[in-house]
Amino acid sequence: MxxxxxxxxxxxxxxxxxxxxxxxxxxxxxxxxxxxxxxxxxxxxxxxxxxxxxxxxxFGHAVDMSVYLKRGVSLARARELAVEARAEPGVAAVSVISAAAGLRQFRQYSGFGAALDALKSNPLPNVLRIVPQPRSSGPAALEALRRTFASWPEVGMVQLDAQWVLxxxxxxxxxxxxxxxxxxxxxxxxxxxxxxxxxxxxxxxxxxxxxxxxxxxxxxxxxxxxxxxxxxxxxxxxxxxxxxxxxxxxxxxxxxxxxxxxxxxxxxxxxxxxxxxxxxxxxxxxxxxxxxxxxxxxxxxxxxxxx
Amino acid sequence: MIQLERVSKRYPNGREALTNVSFFVDRGELVFLTGRSGAGKSTLLKLIALLERPTRGSVTVNGRSTGALKARHIPAFRRHIGVVFQDHKLLADRPVFDNVALPLVVAGTPLKEIDKRVRAALDQVGLLGKERLLPMELSVGEQQRVGIARAIVGKPPLIVADEPTGNLDPDLSLEVMRLFKRFSEVGVTVLVATHDLHIVREFGGREITLTSGQITGGSPDPLPSLVASR
Structure with missing residues (x-):
């Protein structure tokens, strides 16, 4: 036709x-x-x-990871590690919370000021606060990132508040x-x-x-x-x-x-x-x-x- | 053009409408099929237009045997036959123009061409200017002529008409028959079933008479003079 x-x-x-x-x-x-x-x-x-x-x-920016360094790791070394962490794929931002700053914050928000005064030395470690990139905020990507940091010798513990994301x-x-x-x-x-x-x-x-x-x-x-x-x-x-x-x-x-x-x-x-x-x-x-x-x-x- | 050989038709209810019917219609002939109601005229036309298939025997139209025709070829086959019905079978909700145009539309004719040919067909049956009217707004005779216009608009080589004058007064009947005669004169084969013997005599065309499903009179084959004149 x-x-x-x-x-x-x-x-x-x-x-x-x-x-x-x-x-x-x-x-x-x-x-x-x-x-x-x-x-x-x-x-x-x-x-x-x-x-x-x-x-x-x-909300990916609201998901963050706290990487607690071991007690003996100095603040200077923590800063170096922060630079290295920043270079990891999937990481958007890294900030260093020094042990001193951590203690200050804790004193301010926890209400345990008096109890803390009784401590001779600062019990808190230096902490890297990692903000993953939004596209790496999926459960699998976050878990991979957590493992990476956990494998570093200077790292004591990685805390990931990702339960709600999962x-x-x-x-x-x-x-x-x-x-x-x-x-x-x-x-x-x-x-x-x-x-x-x-x-x-x-x-x-x-x-x-x-x-x-x-x-x-x-x-x-x-x-x-x-x-x-x-x-x-x-x-x-x-x-x-x-x-x-x-x-x-x-x-x-x-x-x-x-x-x-x-x-x-x-x-x-x-x-x-x-x-x-x-x-x-x-x-x-x-x-x-x-x-x-x-x-x-x-x-x-x-x-x-x-x- | 039309050849029936020993055709019988038995309906599923057991009634035998045609028994052993044979006849031949040549190209350009005007042939009247006569007989009482129920003699088998309508059945015969249905076999030719492939609305029914014969129980026995063969029907050949325009060189094609209807028995061998596959279902998907039926539409094309029907486009080569113009059928006029006693009850017109017009679409009541469509204007005259659309009714007449239908065979061209199904054939896929371009719109411009359709317009031209519908007007030409309406002109031939004397209804030019009534394109936009609905069938209901026309007289019975005019409706019948719309049906004829629809049958001829596709310029088929064969026109089959079932009691086309059944509802018309004598004057209108003559007018319609004159139309058919004109078509046959330009080479169109026309087969008209009618019980109106008066009209048949008036026109003097060839006649085939059916009684109870069998040919009982007239001439089942072309008159020698007619064939010779060709």
Whole structure:
């Protein structure tokens, strides 16, 4: 078949489908609403995961590692070690807390000032405070960094307050799995809604299909507008889901930013972007097409012209 | 153009609609298929338009045997036959233009070409200027002519009409038949099923008579004079 003919047919099918959707605005809107809401949930969960990931990235600076040097290591040597630590991959910043400074802080915040006065010498070691780079704040990277420092001969102990990061990442893994489950379930829902809508449309247009086949319309020709209708439903649903999510993100941005600032983070809630948008729209349209195709295959077969 | 050889058709309910029917229609002929209701005229036309398949025997249309035709080739086959129905089979929610354009649209004709040919077809049946009306807004005779325009718009080499004058008064019937005659004069083969013997006599075309599914009269083969004149 000539390319021009094919283009003409597809254009006709597309505009035919658009026209029919526009002629029944209420029914179309209701169907789109159902599809849109079904797409919102998995998309919202996905957005939650992505924002949580970038938020912990932002909180990476709050994750730090205290490297306690052995008692005999001098402050001068501690400074040298700090320079070496700074050169380790995955390290963003290193500061030296001298034993004296540590004691001062401890006296100030602990309320044990009097008890400390009773000590003849400073019991605290020099400490390196390591801030990992955000991308090295994952549980595995932090553990690797901890081992590196623990293996140094001057190091007595490495304390890593990463338990919450690990738990948080575990929670994220659960939510991520939830996204997959929700995507499958709601995807099946979208498939069913579109399939049923197309089924009703096929039954409504039975006469037209019969006459079309009578004058030589092929199955592909008869099916094409329904496939476009399904794809348009998917596209419309995805568009609606996107609008809903964008609105929700806009509404949440200020309170989330406030919350983040209380944690000392400049984190800003983000909406869907790039690849996620492609997945939402591509997935919506693919589901629409597939739902229509399954339905058309099932129901068009039975419609043959009777004279 | 059309050749039936020992064709029988039995419906699933056991009724035998056609028994051992053979006839031949040459290119450019105007042939009337006559007989009472239930004599098998409609069944015969359905076999030719491939709406039904014969139980026995062979049906050859335009050089193609319908028995050997695969399902995916049926649409292309039907595009070469213009069918006119007694009940028009027009789409009630589409204007006249869209109804007539349908065979061209399914054939993938470019829009500009469609516009031209639909107007030409409507002009031939005297309905130019009514493109935007819905079938409901037309008289029965006009609706029938829309059906004819739809049958001829694709310029098929064969037109098959089932009781095209069934709902028309005598004047309109004559008008419709004159149209068919004109088509046959430009080389289109026309097969018309009708119980209106009066009209058949008036036109003097070849006649094939069916009774209870069998050919009982008329001439199942082209008249020698007609063949010779070609």
């Amino acid at each position: 000539a390319l021009g003919t094919l283009t003409t047919r597809h254009t006709q099918a597309l505009f035919g489908a658009l026209g029919r959707l526009a002629r029944a605005p209420l029914a179309t809107a209701l169907t789109l609403l159902v599809i849109g809401l079904a797409l919102v949930l998995p998309a919202a969960l996905g957005l939650l995961v992505r924002n949580a990931e970038s938020a912990t990235g932002g 738990r948080f990442n575990a929670i994220l893994a659960v939510v991520r799995r939830l996204v997959s489950i929700a995507a499958v379930l709601f995807g099946a829902g979208v498939l069913a809604v579109i399939g049923n809508t197309i089924r009703l449309e096929i039954l409504n247009r039975r006469d037209e299909i019969e006459v079309t086949k009578l004058v030589g319309g092929s199955n592909a020709f008869v099916r094409r507008p329904f496939l476009y209708t399904g794809t348009l439903y998917g596209l419309g649903g995805a568009l609606l889901a996107w609008l809903v999510l964008e609105t929700a993100v806009l509404g949440l941005q200020a309170p989330v930013a406030h919350l983040a600032s209380l944690y000392g983070s400049g984190f800003v809630l983000a909406g869907l972007a790039g690849r996620e948008l492609a997945v939402l729209f591509g997935g919506g349209m693919a589901l629409g097409w597939l739902g229509a195709w399954i339905s058309a295959r099932r129901h068009l077969r039975g419609i043959e012209p009777r004279a």
